[in-house]
Amino acid sequence: xxxxxxxxxxxxxxxxxxxxxxxxxxxxxxxxxxxxxxxxxxxxxxxxxxxxxxxxxxxxxxxxxxxxxxxxxxxxxxxxxxxxxxxxxxxxxxxxxxxxxxxxxxxxxxxxxxxxxxxxxxxxxxxxxxxxxxxxxxxxxxxxxxxxxxxxxxxxxxxxxxxxxxxxxxxxxxxxxxxxxxxxxxxxxxxxxxxxxxxxxxxxxxxxxxxxxxxxxxxxxxxxxxxxxxxxxxxxxxxxxxxxxxxxxxxxxxxxxxxxxxxxxxxxxxxxxxxxxxxxxxxxxxxxxxxxxxxxxxxxxxxxxxxxxxxxxxxxxxxxxxxxxxxxxxxxxxxxxxxxxxxxxxxxxxxxxxxxxxxxxxxxxxxxxxxxxxxxxxxxxxxxxxxxxxxxxxxxxxxxxxxxxxxxxxxxxxxxxxxxxxxxxxxxxxxxxxxxxxxxxxxxxxxxxxxxxxxxxxxxxxxxxxxxxxxxxxxxxxxxxxxxxxxxxxxxxxxxxxxxxxxxxxxxxxxxxxxxxxxxxxxxxxxxxxxxxxxxxx
Amino acid sequence: xxxxxxxxxxxxxxxxxxxxxxxxxxxxxxxxxxxxxxxxxxxxxxxxxxxxxxxxxxxxxxxxxxxxxxxxxxxxxxxxxxxxxxxxxxxxxxxxxxxxxxxxxxxxxxxxxxxxxxxxxxxxxxxxxxxxxxxxxxxxxxxxxxxxxxxxxxxxxxxxxxxxxxxxxxxxxxxxxxxxxxxxxxxxxxxxxxxxxxxxxxxxxxxxxxxxxxxxxxxxxxxxxxxxxxxxxxxxxxxxxxxxxxxxxxxxxxxxxxxxxxxxxxxxxxxxxxxx
Numbered sequence: 001x002x003x004x005x006x007x008x009x010x011x012x013x014x015x016x017x018x019x020x021x022x023x024x025x026x027x028x029x030x031x032x033x034x035x036x037x038x039x040x041x042x043x044x045x046x047x048x049x050x051x052x053x054x055x056x057x058x059x060x061x062x063x064x065x066x067x068x069x070x071x072x073x074x075x076x077x078x079x080x081x082x083x084x085x086x087x088x089x090x091x092x093x094x095x096x097x098x099x100x101x102x103x104x105x106x107x108x109x110x111x112x113x114x115x116x117x118x119x120x121x122x123x124x125x126x127x128x129x130x131x132x133x134x135x136x137x138x139x140x141x142x143x144x145x146x147x148x149x150x151x152x153x154x155x156x157x158x159x160x161x162x163x164x165x166x167x168x169x170x171x172x173x174x175x176x177x178x179x180x181x182x183x184x185x186x187x188x189x190x191x192x193x194x195x196x197x198x199x200x201x202x203x204x205x206x207x208x209x210x211x212x213x214x215x216x217x218x219x220x221x222x223x224x225x226x227x228x229x230x231x232x233x234x235x236x237x238x239x240x241x242x243x244x245x246x247x248x249x250x251x252x253x254x255x256x257x258x259x260x261x262x263x264x265x266x267x268x269x270x271x272x273x274x275x276x277x278x279x280x281x282x283x284x285x286x287x288x289x290x291x292x293x294x295x296x297x298x299x300x301x302x303x304x305x306x307x308x309x310x311x312x313x314x315x316x317x318x319x320x321x322x323x324x325x326x327x328x329x330x331x332x333x334x335x336x337x338x339x340x341x342x343x344x345x346x347x348x349x350x351x352x353x354x355x356x357x358x359x360x361x362x363x364x365x366x367x368x369x370x371x372x373x374x375x376x377x378x379x380x381x382x383x384x385x386x387x388x389x390x391x392x393x394x395x396x397x398x399x400x401x402x403x404x405x406x407x408x409x410x411x412x413x414x415x416x417x418x419x420x421x422x423x424x425x426x427x428x429x430x431x432x433x434x435x436x437x438x439x440x441x442x443x444x445x446x447x448x449x450x451x452x453x454x455x456x457x458x459x460x461x462x463x464x465x466x467x468x469x470x471x472x473x474x475x476x477x478x479x480x481x482x483x484x485x486x487x488x489x490x491x492x493x494x495x496x497x498x499x500x501x502x503x504x505x506x507x508x509x510x511x512x513x514x515x516x517x518x519x520x521x522x523x524x525x526x527x528x529x530x531x532x533x534x535x536x537x538x
Numbered sequence: 539x540x541x542x543x544x545x546x547x548x549x550x551x552x553x554x555x556x557x558x559x560x561x562x563x564x565x566x567x568x569x570x571x572x573x574x575x576x577x578x579x580x581x582x583x584x585x586x587x588x589x590x591x592x593x594x595x596x597x598x599x600x601x602x603x604x605x606x607x608x609x610x611x612x613x614x615x616x617x618x619x620x621x622x623x624x625x626x627x628x629x630x631x632x633x634x635x636x637x638x639x640x641x642x643x644x645x646x647x648x649x650x651x652x653x654x655x656x657x658x659x660x661x662x663x664x665x666x667x668x669x670x671x672x673x674x675x676x677x678x679x680x681x682x683x684x685x686x687x688x689x690x691x692x693x694x695x696x697x698x699x700x701x702x703x704x705x706x707x708x709x710x711x712x713x714x715x716x717x718x719x720x721x722x723x724x725x726x727x728x729x730x731x732x733x734x735x736x737x738x739x740x741x742x743x744x745x746x747x748x749x750x751x752x753x754x755x756x757x758x759x760x761x762x763x764x765x766x767x768x769x770x771x772x773x774x775x776x777x778x779x780x781x782x783x784x785x786x787x788x789x790x791x792x793x794x795x796x797x798x799x800x801x802x803x804x805x806x807x808x809x810x811x812x813x814x
Contacts, residue, residue, distance in 0.1 A: 062678040062689065064670055070757040143754050149731060150714040150755060236732020242715060243730060277581070279591035307717060307752075308728045309735035312623040316616060323608045327601060334600050337571050342588035344581040355576070359569055366561035373611060375618035376553040378725040379539055382717060382752040446539045446554075448721040450752045453760030455670055458679050458687045 015517040025120070028112035030097045031515060035413070036119050037094030038406070042482070044086030044126065045399075049475050051079035056437075056471035059464050064455050072454035073141035074133065080144035084260065085167045086126055088394065091402045092263040093118075093174050096202045099409065100178065102508040102515065103196050105187025105524045110180035118174040125166035132156040143452065145253070146220070148234040148245050152227045161224045168213040175209035178202055187507075189526035193287070194533050196506055197280060200287045201266025204294045208255045208262075211298075216252040219245060243308055250301035258297040261393060262290055264361075264401030265332060268354045270506075271408050272336055273532060275351035276343030277503035281335045283533050289328035289335075296325045306374045307381045315374050322372040326365070333362055348501070349423030353404035356431050357397060364392030367442065382452075385445025391438045400430075403481065410488055411496030415514030418488035422480060429477035436470030505532040539721070543747060543768075545740040547724025549618035556614060560607060622725065625738045628706035632697065633657075636709075636716030636729035636751070639758035643697045646708070648778060655785035656778070662761050663692040670761060691748040696765035700774035701741050709735045714756060720749035720766055728753055741768040 016032070017023040027033050054075045058066045067075070097115065101108055109115045132139035140160045142151035151157065182203045186195070195203075222245070225231040232238020234245045265286075273280045280286060302310060302318040310318075336358050345351070367389035371377050380386060403426075411417050440463035449460045456464065496513040510530070511519045528534030541551045579585040631646040637659075644657035662670075666689050669676040681689035699705055709718055711729040719726030726749075727737045741747075749764040769777065 063674070063676075064672045066672075068672055068757070069760065073754070073757065073759075141757075147715055147754075153714070153756065240732075242732065276579070277587040278589075282592050282597055285592075285597050307726050309730070309733065312619060315619050315623075319615060319619070320612055323612055326608060327604050330604050331597065331601055333568060335597075337568060337575070338593075338596075339591075340572060340575045341579065342590070343575070343579045344585045344587040345576065345579055346581050347576075355572070359572065362565070362568060366565065369561060369611075370554065370557040373553045373557055373615045375549045375615055375622060376557065378622070379550045379554070379721060381726060382719075448719075448749070450719070450750050450760070452754040453750075455678075455690060455760055457690050 027116050028108070029517060030101050030108045030112070030115065031413070031517065033109075033115050033119050034094045034096075034098030037090045037097060037122075040119070040122060041087050041091035041094060041402075042485075044082050044090070045478070047130070048079050048082035048087055049478065051075045051082065052471065053475055055079065056468040058454050059456070060468040061465065062456055062458050062461050067454070069454045070138060070141055073143075073452065074139045076452055077140045077143050078130070078133065081129060081140075082126070083394075084144065084256075085164075086122070088260050088398050088402070089171065090122060092202075092205075092260070092398075093171075095267070095402065095405050095409075096174075096178060096263065098413065099508060100181060100199055100202060101185070102511065102519060103199050103506055104182060104185065104190050105507050105520050105526065106181060106185035107518065107520050109177050110185055111177045114173050115177055118170045118177065121166050121170040125163045125170070128159055128166070129163035132159045135159075145249060146223060146245075147249075148223060148226065148242055151223060152234075157227050158224060161220045164220045165217055168217050171209050172213050175206035175213075178206040179210075182206075187520065187523035187526055189528075190507075193284070194528070194531055196266075196532055197269035197283070197286055197290075198263070198266035201262045201269075201290055204290050205259050205262045208259050208294055208297065212252040212255045212259075215248060216256075219248040219252065222248075243305070246305050246308060247301070250304045251298075253304065254301040255294075255297045257390075257393075258293060260398050261361075262294065264357070264398045265290060267401045267405040267408075268336060268357050270532075271350050271354040271404055272339050272358075274408075274501050274503045274505070275348060275354075276340050276345050278339055278343040279532060281338035282331075285331055286335055289331045292328040293325060296321065296328070300325065303372060303374075303377075306377045319372060319374045323369070326369055326372075329365055333358060333365075346502075348407075349418075349420060349427055350404045350408035352424065352427045352431075353400045353407065356427070357400045357404065360396030360400070360431075360435075361393055364389055364397055367392065380445060382450055383445035384441045384449045384451060387451055388438050388441035388445060391441070395438070396431075396434055403430075406485075408501075409508075410485070411500040412508060412511075412513050412515055414489050414492075415496055415512075416488055416492035417494040417496050417500075418484050418492065422484045422487070426477060426480040426484060429480065430474060433470045433474035433477060437467055437474050438470070440464075440467045440470075505530060507531070542724045543722040543741055543743060543745060544724055545742065546618075546622060546738075547722065549621070550724045553611075553615055553618065557611060560611065622737070625706045625736050628704045628738055630700070630703055630705045632699065632705060632707050634697075634707055634709045634718050634729065636711035636713075636718065636755070636762075638713050638756050639751075639762040641693075641716075641718070641762060641764060642712075645778070645781070653778070653782065656781040658695050660693045660695045660697065660765070662690070662758075662763060663688070663694050666690050666692060667761070688748070690761065691750065691763045691765070693763055693765045696746070696767040698767045698769060698774065698777055699741065700771045701744050701768045702771060704738055704740045707737045707739070709737065715753050716751050716755045716762070717753035718749070718764060719752035720747050720764055722747040722749075723766070726752045741766075744768050744770055 058072055135156055137155040140156050222233040226233050232240040234240050234242045269280050269286055300318055300322045302314060303322040371380055371389060407423055444460055444463050449456055498512050499509045539551055539554050541548050630648045633644040633646050635642040640659050640661035642659050645653040647653055665681050669678055669681055678689040709727050709729045711731045716729040717726050718729055723739045725737060727735050745768055747766045751759055751762045
């Protein structure tokens with residue numbers, strides 16, 4: 001439905017602030033803040049990745065060659081904390097910040113100053129967290145899951161708790177901003193059921209964040225008081241229960257992993273229709289599936305605790321509820337395939353990563369289904385089978401989707417085309433080496449190799465060596481990505497069209513490339529045919 | 539994963555195989571459709587995009603069929619959970635306690651009779667412990683027992699149990715959370731300070747079964763393995779009688795062995811009595 005509002009004149013009279021400090025440290029602009037989040041997350045990806053390189057280097061051969069066991073545990077703990085809270089989550093927030101206002105026809109996020117604070121908390125939080133590696137007693141080494149009593153040993157507890165609190169505050173404020181923007185600032189005519197799937201995925205993810213980040217805050221605060229203020233929440237000798245922590249943590253932790261994948265689902269649902277030149281199959285089902293997954297994510301947490309000694313009724317309930325999540329997730333996979341089927345596809349780099357996502361995330365989903373079967377999980381739990389599962393869904397899942405989204409929108413952000421040749425080099429190296437890295441880990445788990453060990457019996461040697469080689473090469477190939485981005489931002493000579501991709505639909509493609517500092521200062525006139533989901537019959 | 543050596547272990551093995559089979563079939567269908575479409579529906583091949591974007595009947599079908607598959611899997615899995623939870627009818631009870639970084643085994647009762655003072659610590663064998671030190675210069679490949687590599691999966695004193703006997707384990711810990719895992723038995727159970735978990739096994743054939751701690755418990759989490767030695771009943775009863783007899787004798791003065799600075803294992807003293 002067209003609405004009587006004047007067309008947006010792209011007003012460049014007041015562009016970006018010329019002062020560097022004002023522009024980047026005091027930004028209230030969703031595009032610049034989006035860029036800050038994305039650059040930060042790329043830096044954290046390499047830091048977390050370097051910890052992984054230490055891990056895979058030590059695990060290259062049996063025997064201890066490089067690091068002491070305690071430092072190895074610090075590496076596994078920090079690798080996860082940095083990747084989850086420093087790489088994946090900020091990347092999705094960065095993509096959301098950049099694209100949600102553009103996709104709904106809003107001039108900026110609802111709360112621009114809070115947006116700035118949400119970002120700038122993060123470098124401080126991670127400086128605090130990473131500084132613990134230089135403490136005399138070392139950094140946290142009890143796993144990112146921080147189970148007590150182990151996590152209470154050592155002297156970095158307070159730093160870890162404060163860092164987690166800061167990250168949580170950042171996420172909660174960011175989530176509030178997203179909900180306020182989506183619910184209040186859509187241009188007239190941008191009905192909820194005409195929004196891009198990516199916007200829906202972020203709307204739902206934001207509710208999950210607000211619901212569970214406070215729970216994590218509660219859990220880590222109880223760790224802090226148990227350590228320093230004489231409480232016994234998790235200390236049986238004082239009347240408490242170590243398993244209580246696990247329940248509270250995973251009540252946060254399971255929705256957390258869906259927080260890390262729902263925006264990825266949204267990204268893939270934008271990219272595949274563009275390059276298949278065909279609308280997403282089953283738009284309403286896709287939105288409903290995301291909502292169902294989010295709802296179900298609250299009632300499955302104890303599947304992370306099948307070996308803890310839960311009562312039989314609990315094991316049965318959590319097993320059934322966990323298996324149920326396969327249904328809406330399967331619907332999404334079938335719908336992506338049905339979007340491809342009957343399309344007219346080209347395979348530029350974003351599409352390659354999106355297709356790889358569908359295949360490899362599904363493989364991660366298969367191992368997830370196997371893990372859901374509690375009697376089988378008695379063998380898989382805390383083995384490399386779990387490590388393989390979550391790396392498939394997080395690396396070939398979330399990270400590949402983030403990379404796909406970056407290639408997809410980079411020309412819109414920079415106004416220049418990236419090098420398609422080097423993008424494809426990045427893709428093929430990534431997809432091959434990531435499988436060399438993680439697929440053998442399924443077999444290691446099935447063969448009985450536990451998690452979080454720095455050394456192992458020679459029976460596990462061959463697959464560990466293969467996995468480590470995959471790790472080194474996968475890590476190295478991410479440097480190609482940095483090169484592609486640097487070239488696209490500063491050196492590329494190829495200008496990008498406004499509608500960068502032939503099959504792309506949606507409001508973000510109606511603004512120039514590069515997108516001006518201010519866009520949609522007046523709401524755009526929305527023409528349903530131009531939207532990806534303007535005519536929704538199902 | 540193997541079928542395992544106990545009465546229950548085939549449950550996990552069976553479920554693993556059935557679930558894997560289901561996933562492989564679904565994978566072939568889904569990935570097959572994707573690869574076909576990537577070939578057939580490419581723009582470079584002249585494909586023209588269809589206009590349709592929904593089909594309610596299809597959505598119902600591919601929601602309902604997975605639900606049916608899941609119901610079948612759930613049914614198959616529920617039986618295994620219920621039999622695992624049922625420790626009644628046990629003929630023997632063994633207490634397992636996890637410590638940083640070793641296990642303790644105490645024999646509680648056998649065939650209805652309480653056992654007095656048969657218990658011992660079980661830790662990483664000395665050869666593995668020396669080899670695993672950072673830059674030890676020793677080769678893990680040469681840590682062997684009877685030609686079989688036992689690097690990091692051997693202990694100084696294994697848990698000795700009878701075959702063909704339903705054995706109940708009561709499992710706890712003395713400091714942080716550990717987890718007692720022997721893949722051949724088919725399960726693991728967390729050892730949590732302040733909580734006593736129970737599990738059971740019934741080992742079918744004699745043999746030695748090896749496992750490892752399966753919950754991060756600090757620096758030597760990877761260095762506190764488990765060995766279960768299953769003996770024919772008569773041999774076990776003889777072994778048990780010997781242990782009980784030794785426990786009744788006063789313990790000889792323990793050799794004054796100062797612990798070395800590194801975490802190297804010491805030969806356990808001859809006395810099998812109650813060790814602190």
